[in-house]
Amino acid sequence: MVLKPSHYKSNVWIDWCPGCGDFGITAAMYRAFSELNLDPAKTVVVSGIGCSGKTPHFLNVNGVHTLHGRAIPFAVGIKLANPELTVVVNGGDGDLLGIGSGHFVAVGRRNIDILIILHNNGVYGLTKGQASPTLSKGVLTKSLSKPNIQDAVNPIALALASGYTFVARGYSMLAEHLKNLIIAGIEHRGTAFIDVLQPCVTYNDIHTVEFYRKRVYNLEDEGWSPDVKGEEQETNKKLLAAWEKSLEWGDRIPIGIFYRNTGISTFEDRLSEEIPIYKISPPSKQIISDEKGRTLIDREIFRKIFRDYIIIRKQER
Amino acid sequence: MVLKPSHYKSNVWIDWCPGCGDFGITAAMYRAFSELNLDPAKTVVVSGIGCSGKTPHFLNVNGVHTLHGRAIPFAVGIKLANPELTVVVNGGDGDLLGIGSGHFVAVGRRNIDILIILHNNGVYGLTKGQASPTLSKGVLTKSLSKPNIQDAVNPIALALASGYTFVARGYSMLAEHLKNLIIAGIEHRGTAFIDVLQPCVTYNDIHTVEFYRKRVYNLEDEGWSPDVKGEEQETNKKLLAAWEKSLEWGDRIPIGIFYRNTGISTFEDRLSEEIPIYKISPPSKQIISDEKGRTLIDREIFRKIFRDYIIIRKQER
Amino acid sequence: MSVKEANILLGGPQGAGLETTAQILTSSLAYLGYGVLADREYYSNIKGRHSYIHARISAEMIPLSLSYPVEIVGAMDSETIFTHFEDLGDGGYLIYDSSTDNRTLSSIASMEPILKNRITERLKRLGVEAKVSSLVDYLASNGRAEIVALDFPSILDTFKKRFEPEPIQASRYVSSILVGAVCGLLDIDEEAVKYGVSRRFMKKEKLIEHNVFLVNYVADYIRENYGSPYKLDNSRLSLNEMLTVMGNDVVAMAKIVGGLRYQSYYPITPASDESFFIEAFERLEVDGDSIGGIVVFQTEDEIAAITSAIGASLTGARVATATSGPGFSLMVEGLGWAGHSEVPLVITYYQRGGPSTGLPTRGGQSDLLFTLFASHGEFPRIVLASGDHIEAFYDAIEAMNYAERYQLPVIHLLDKFLANSFITMGIPDFSKIYIDRGMIVEDGEDYRRYEFNGPISPRANLGSKAVMWYTGDEHDEYGHITEDPEYRIKMYNKRMEKLDLIDKEIDPEKRAVLYGDFSADYLLVGWGFVKGVAIDSINKLRSQGLNGAYLHLKMFSPFPSSYVKSIIGSFDSDRVILVEHNYLAQAGKIVAMNTGTIIDRMIVKYTGRPIYVNELIIGIRKILEGEMRVVLSYGA
Amino acid sequence: MSVKEANILLGGPQGAGLETTAQILTSSLAYLGYGVLADREYYSNIKGRHSYIHARISAEMIPLSLSYPVEIVGAMDSETIFTHFEDLGDGGYLIYDSSTDNRTLSSIASMEPILKNRITERLKRLGVEAKVSSLVDYLASNGRAEIVALDFPSILDTFKKRFEPEPIQASRYVSSILVGAVCGLLDIDEEAVKYGVSRRFMKKEKLIEHNVFLVNYVADYIRENYGSPYKLDNSRLSLNEMLTVMGNDVVAMAKIVGGLRYQSYYPITPASDESFFIEAFERLEVDGDSIGGIVVFQTEDEIAAITSAIGASLTGARVATATSGPGFSLMVEGLGWAGHSEVPLVITYYQRGGPSTGLPTRGGQSDLLFTLFASHGEFPRIVLASGDHIEAFYDAIEAMNYAERYQLPVIHLLDKFLANSFITMGIPDFSKIYIDRGMIVEDGEDYRRYEFNGPISPRANLGSKAVMWYTGDEHDEYGHITEDPEYRIKMYNKRMEKLDLIDKEIDPEKRAVLYGDFSADYLLVGWGFVKGVAIDSINKLRSQGLNGAYLHLKMFSPFPSSYVKSIIGSFDSDRVILVEHNYLAQAGKIVAMNTGTIIDRMIVKYTGRPIYVNELIIGIRKILEGEMRVVLSYGA
Numbered sequence A, B: 001m002v003l004k005p006s007h008y009k010s011n012v013w014i015d016w017c018p019g020c021g022d023f024g025i026t027a028a029m030y031r032a033f034s035e036l037n038l039d040p041a042k043t044v045v046v047s048g049i050g051c052s053g054k055t056p057h058f059l060n061v062n063g064v065h066t067l068h069g070r071a072i073p074f075a076v077g078i079k080l081a082n083p084e085l086t087v088v089v090n091g092g093d094g095d096l097l098g099i100g101s102g103h104f105v106a107v108g109r110r111n112i113d114i115l116i117i118l119h120n121n122g123v124y125g126l127t128k129g130q131a132s133p134t135l136s137k138g139v140l141t142k143s144l145s146k147p148n149i150q151d152a153v154n155p156i157a158l159a160l161a162s163g164y165t166f167v168a169r170g171y172s173m174l175a176e177h178l179k180n181l182i183i184a185g186i187e188h189r190g191t192a193f194i195d196v197l198q199p200c201v202t203y204n205d206i207h208t209v210e211f212y213r214k215r216v217y218n219l220e221d222e223g224w225s226p227d228v229k230g231e232e233q234e235t236n237k238k239l240l241a242a243w244e245k246s247l248e249w250g251d252r253i254p255i256g257i258f259y260r261n262t263g264i265s266t267f268e269d270r271l272s273e274e275i276p277i278y279k280i281s282p283p284s285k286q287i288i289s290d291e292k293g294r295t296l297i298d299r300e301i302f303r304k305i306f307r308d309y310i311i312i313r314k315q316e317r
Numbered sequence C, D: 001m002s003v004k005e006a007n008i009l010l011g012g013p014q015g016a017g018l019e020t021t022a023q024i025l026t027s028s029l030a031y032l033g034y035g036v037l038a039d040r041e042y043y044s045n046i047k048g049r050h051s052y053i054h055a056r057i058s059a060e061m062i063p064l065s066l067s068y069p070v071e072i073v074g075a076m077d078s079e080t081i082f083t084h085f086e087d088l089g090d091g092g093y094l095i096y097d098s099s100t101d102n103r104t105l106s107s108i109a110s111m112e113p114i115l116k117n118r119i120t121e122r123l124k125r126l127g128v129e130a131k132v133s134s135l136v137d138y139l140a141s142n143g144r145a146e147i148v149a150l151d152f153p154s155i156l157d158t159f160k161k162r163f164e165p166e167p168i169q170a171s172r173y174v175s176s177i178l179v180g181a182v183c184g185l186l187d188i189d190e191e192a193v194k195y196g197v198s199r200r201f202m203k204k205e206k207l208i209e210h211n212v213f214l215v216n217y218v219a220d221y222i223r224e225n226y227g228s229p230y231k232l233d234n235s236r237l238s239l240n241e242m243l244t245v246m247g248n249d250v251v252a253m254a255k256i257v258g259g260l261r262y263q264s265y266y267p268i269t270p271a272s273d274e275s276f277f278i279e280a281f282e283r284l285e286v287d288g289d290s291i292g293g294i295v296v297f298q299t300e301d302e303i304a305a306i307t308s309a310i311g312a313s314l315t316g317a318r319v320a321t322a323t324s325g326p327g328f329s330l331m332v333e334g335l336g337w338a339g340h341s342e343v344p345l346v347i348t349y350y351q352r353g354g355p356s357t358g359l360p361t362r363g364g365q366s367d368l369l370f371t372l373f374a375s376h377g378e379f380p381r382i383v384l385a386s387g388d389h390i391e392a393f394y395d396a397i398e399a400m401n402y403a404e405r406y407q408l409p410v411i412h413l414l415d416k417f418l419a420n421s422f423i424t425m426g427i428p429d430f431s432k433i434y435i436d437r438g439m440i441v442e443d444g445e446d447y448r449r450y451e452f453n454g455p456i457s458p459r460a461n462l463g464s465k466a467v468m469w470y471t472g473d474e475h476d477e478y479g480h481i482t483e484d485p486e487y488r489i490k491m492y493n494k495r496m497e498k499l500d501l502i503d504k505e506i507d508p509e510k511r512a513v514l515y516g517d518f519s520a521d522y523l524l525v526g527w528g529f530v531k532g533v534a535i536d537s538i539n540k541l542r543s544q545g546l547n548g549a550y551l552h553l554k555m556f557s558p559f560p561s562s563y564v565k566s567i568i569g570s571f572d573s574d575r576v577i578l579v580e581h582n583y584l585a586q587a588g589k590i591v592a593m594n595t596g597t598i599i600d601r602m603i604v605k606y607t608g609r610p611i612y613v614n615e616l617i618i619g620i621r622k623i624l625e626g627e628m629r630v631v632l633s634y635g636a
């Protein structure tokens, strides 16, 4: 049975501001999930706290709305314990790149097979418009009382430096393009990251739909090829090219896949090497007792497993 | 009066393992501080937790040995409240790039005038040799029971992506070179970062003195010019070149200054623009009451400052 | 006819101008010398969910608490009518937009399904169709309420014809219709209206002109058609100047007055407004001259907020950070370092509804036990809670004094109720304010930060002439690490004995305050924002012949044990009642822990809404009739 | 002549093989059926600082506690001699390296200056020069001790001549000299030595051969020259198999047996050894077949440790994380989410010396109040503490059962004393072990994670057929956000009523255990690692005519209030004594909070070293003679 996009919409009233870019992200998710025909029971959307954090409630798949900045480690735990699940993280820019940037960097070292979607609106939406880590120095949005004193972090460059194997940018108002990125991100085996430009109509009057409409262009249209094929040499070349592209921000803002490397093992693969049964029988699936509640490990098995810690007493003299 | 390097050595017994690379870092600090003739009372060394975290106790300047991963925000508070102090952070790789990587990234957005020295030994020293975030995947040090399952983060690339304006690498066994880097880092106005290759003789038998001796070369010797002069174009060029260099890790490992940009305002400068008296009279220096403990702000001043919140009652009818 | 006080409720969608309404009204009323207390209730949402303001206006005093039913419900939208029609007292006035008469309950998307079901049920029982006009008719027909039906769109049309405002702005004038209606019912004069509007829009002459017109236009209409049923008595308050402030503002002002020079924060409701307020005054200019400068620093998270504040404190700056539950949870490790390293530090803690993200924009008092024991290991701390806006002002300054005098972290507990309620109050009494920076030394040959000379060692700052060391490890007098057992005991004792010192130095009667006397028939025990409603309820009940007292707990660490024990002990145990905004009655646990007296009667509320006089009175009666635990629930 | 038990202390620089010494000795002794308890004391340092092992060996029982003085001090270096000479009982044996005779105290760089000063003073008072030979002479001459002077270098020479080990390794044989000396004094036979050495070096034949030679060589020398003054009685223990394990190991084994499938951790002393142990068994192979697989995940910090464990738990895996104070401080926010969202989660919490970084490699019990109230807001949790290795085993499994049965976080409190002490114990009794996963459902049409049917809603896992939502906000039955006040009360009550349910279901006598009876003359009240020393001290005092009892508190939330109250209440209040490893006597605070009984007599220790029988006995006597508070301090 193929599920239509509308099936992925929950019956919770969406309480984002009318016109918010988050609607576009959610719509693209409905459509991507539908095209991939994801089983709602095997799909988990994990979010942090913020306007973006409410996303899971609006989707009719499993939703885990966690803590500010912690969506990634929650998602990592879910995925490692049950690798058969499709796990998508939705986070704000404050969430993923401010309070949560430690986790953002760390997950890059693991290449766990999840997709991370950044709701990049330049502000802390739900706390009423303070500057987020993606807002440039000197910018004065209507929610600020004076120009931003901190500089912006570059999400694409940071993801590349952190080892992400799929790095892309989308724009919430280009739903079809974003949908395709989401599909590609989910299909990618490894940690995928999509920086989504998301206008906040209420607090950010700089990065508006108008602002992006004029600037955004599609990398693909310019023949960009993000894919690493083969050796390290090539990896470095592609990485550097992507870094260079990541610096483009001004009159022209590129969207699309910046970098993709399918040659790095996922963390799940690495775990399987350590623990051969991991993939068939991950932590969530294992049976640990019989029906009567007796442990799998009984006295005899215990003695075998821990034999190095057991001392058999010298026979009485 | 010029203080000799030995003056900067405290009388605390140094309890690092004999042969530890941390000795080299400390020695380079003694010498750099001496060459700069730093006033011990106006110098603060801030550290996290780990073998590296003990550093301040071995130096005869102010020392603040903080929490695991938090040396940067402590240092930021010290510097912002008293910008006349020279503030140096010493942190382990677990400290700065594992638990503390959120702060590591965030400080790049501010360009606060501090120097951060990374004790990069590939392991969690003080907790007995677990893999640190700089240890590559598959590496098996003698302290590990199986090859490392997580990949390494690239400190230089990460610092560049985070906006650091001075990014360098040193090697703890090349004390003269390292001393010069430390001097340059302290003299740099803005956030400076030195990734110091630091052999851990007890737990890391891969990244040994022998290992580095064969590989380390000096960027300067190859005519590397790290300095950004002028416009954005140039910034991006230098940044990309530095990123490219940061990928060099194998038979040849570059040390020296990768990137330096003196054209970005420091956070302190930005604060001065907001608060004109900030530099002459930073938070630590202000007098807030008279000798009798009366507040600077009396009733009349209060009425002036907060006049927008005060309502004068309509005269009685 | 005129009244001594009026209770009103104004509701509408979040983001539609309700705050403007409240500000104009409060200013106008303050201008006439009335006391106002106004609570803001809102969802964790930016636009569209239901929010409301619930206020008491008094000609006799500064109101300390709120109560239901109200005399006026002003509805910006139909959700307000459905949600609050039962909050209106018999004969009260419902102001609403008659153009929405055909709105049905089921069509209101922003209303929570749970509530919608409940209202549907209720209307069914009342035999009323779930439609605005039907509900209004019902209220009108059985004399339950007077209906002030205003056709908002047509009023706006009249207005637009006259002023031609920009189209996008027109909707933003809706709030002035409500203000006008209320001004009519309370008979607020034109001068006061003008004053209130002018303050809200500061110098924006056009906006002022428009809104003054609109308010007066509606007010006149009301006066003509309904009279002014709640015309207020002339104010008998003696204040000639009034601050109109929210709790956040009061604390911010106090910190500025008290010499705060570094505040770090990470945005969080309901704490961050305080930091924005301080930031607005970062230059501290008086008549164009700067008398100081305050660094307000937005950090990357709360861990950086507390640790950078500690760093700043080590340099001698007067520092604080402000946060709420989730933020404080992240500060716990830093708190321990500060306590262990004897760093002066104030944490202003605005409680909200927990646990976890909980009810992030609602109030609560469920973090008390947490603040007392947060962080691993043992170290001294002061935990201080304020009961109202005025207390909050003085306490915020005391907190900074205590922190520096005793060289330790001070947690100043407030809550969302206080933070987000407007009040009119007098200008603080400066004779009660002082600054105490503790024992500071400047130069330091062989300086020892932790010199053994009693619990407090003279403090030199980083940047002074002394060289010093700090560490989170156990340390010697210089601040270097030691694991020596004898030293350990001495240093540990030195730290912990601060609690005895403070216990000796700060008067117990400042730490727990008894309102009423020992002859009372019953004793309420509470803290924080409970103060106002407890005192008012006692007063109400006194007029009904029941004589009560209220024990207001202010400092929980160090706890004024024997003083509290003696007070509680002089009441029969079945006449002592805890009143708290949490489930466990946490202050009661602290009383038990410190005095051995278990108070087993309690009135608690944890819906995130404040306790109202009407329900507390009933609660007290129930307890006095033998119930052990009453859970309050009033309020939408 | 032979003895029933022996107490020994072996010291040397950290990293020089002391652990090897302990492992060999313990294995040899266990092989002969003796009970051993051995505590490891060390600095927060990798190499060079002083560390020591303090053990009791018994032919009659598994020792529960340690005591001073000891019969044997074995010194690897001169720092040990200076530090511990007074720990040696009259007539005891000092084993030392006579080649260090000329070492002076002042030349020992690794010794803390504070301690050095103290020893200098002490020696001055004794009239002894601060030099090894002088101190040894002093001990020998006044009959204070027997001196076993071994010339380590020359022994090593003999050995080297015979085996020609690689030069770098020779120094690593020093530990075998000590083992040999001890084996000589205790008369451990060659077979046992061989057994012990073989187990330590597993299959490394050469190392085994060398070390067996060396141990026996020295042991023979000792037997010849000193006899075997502490020849042990034949063991009367009935165990034929013994586990020789540290506390960390025991808990790890229990978790494996109990079905743990996901453990996250961030390295921290003294918790991480547990995770390494589990990781070593990640494949769970028995006879080459895997019967499961455990993911042990080293995270980037403790925040990720707890949050990823929560994530894993949501999928139905049995999960835990293990940490110590600083790590737990960072987990507080995640803990609240788990409590609020009703997630089964075990946190194994190894207490160390606080506050802050404190004494990171020493023990303590100062985190109890913190664990009870950690995180903002209110939610149910279980806090369970184990008193010894055996309890720890069963408790670790129970903790996981409770977590899943009641769908909440369980904090399992242990401490460094337990974590880092070796013990010999029997193989657990599998008839006492069971697995309870609580109410799990598989498919889920219209599944409601928080269905209102009592405190526990049937749990479906992420990945089952159900679709569900989780949030840290207050939520409805589906897990969607709600701010509705009525729902709030219902959901809040549902959560909190778990505590009543647990209180009903878990026998109070399991949560607090009385050793001894009501007729006793005094009652000790303690928890955790205090158990052993409390019971042993009571036994000791009983033989001196004082009849005591010990109340062992095991579960602090929910607290078995009436049971504890009834026990404590049956003793005169001046005969009830708290014994704790903290300053405040924290368990006493919890007793007061829950029962209203303030226990005001206490024996506390917070030097980071364990409480010893010798000092506890004195402490008890002092209290019984009228002192209110005794602070213990024995141990270097």
Ligand SMILES: Cc1ncc(C[n+]2csc(CCOP(=O)(O)OP(=O)(O)O)c2C)c(N)n1
Pocket (backbone or CB within 6 Å): A049, A050, A051, A052, A053, A067, A068, A091, A092, A093, A094, A095, A096, A119, A121, A123, A124, A125, A126, A127, A132, C266, C267, C268, C269, C302, C326, C327, C330, C357
């Ligand atoms: C630990 C913690 N600190 C602060 C908050 C308050 N808070 C709620 S939402 C938010 C910021 C949201 O900004 P962002 O992540 O950019 O998401 P957006 O609302 O813009 O989608 C903050 C700081 C919190 N919930 N938890």
Ligand SMILES: Cc1ncc(C[n+]2csc(CCOP(=O)(O)OP(=O)(O)O)c2C)c(N)n1
Pocket (backbone or CB within 6 Å): B049, B050, B051, B052, B053, B067, B068, B091, B092, B093, B094, B095, B096, B119, B121, B123, B124, B125, B126, B127, B132, D266, D267, D268, D269, D302, D326, D327, D330, D357
């Ligand atoms: C919050 C917290 N978690 C864990 C620890 C335990 N810990 C002490 S040192 C250390 C790691 C040190 O490694 P690194 O930062 O690389 O420093 P190094 O010892 O290698 O210099 C850890 C995890 C701690 N002190 N605090």
Ligand code: SF4
Pocket (backbone or CB within 6 Å): A015, A016, A017, A019, A020, A021, A022, A051, A052, A121, A125, A126, A199, A200, A201, A202, A203, C046, C047
């Ligand atoms: S505040 Fe901004 S980000 Fe949040 S819902 Fe409104 S428009 Fe969207």
Ligand code: SF4
Pocket (backbone or CB within 6 Å): B015, B016, B017, B019, B020, B021, B022, B051, B052, B121, B125, B126, B199, B200, B201, B202, B203, D046, D047
């Ligand atoms: S463990 Fe490694 S890093 Fe630590 S002191 Fe020893 S050699 Fe240095």
Ligand SMILES: [Mg+2]
Pocket (backbone or CB within 6 Å): A050, A092, A093, A094, A119, A120, A121, A122, A123, A124, A125, A132
């Ligand atoms: Mg945002």
Ligand SMILES: [Mg+2]
Pocket (backbone or CB within 6 Å): B050, B092, B093, B094, B119, B120, B121, B122, B123, B124, B125, B132
């Ligand atoms: Mg390291």
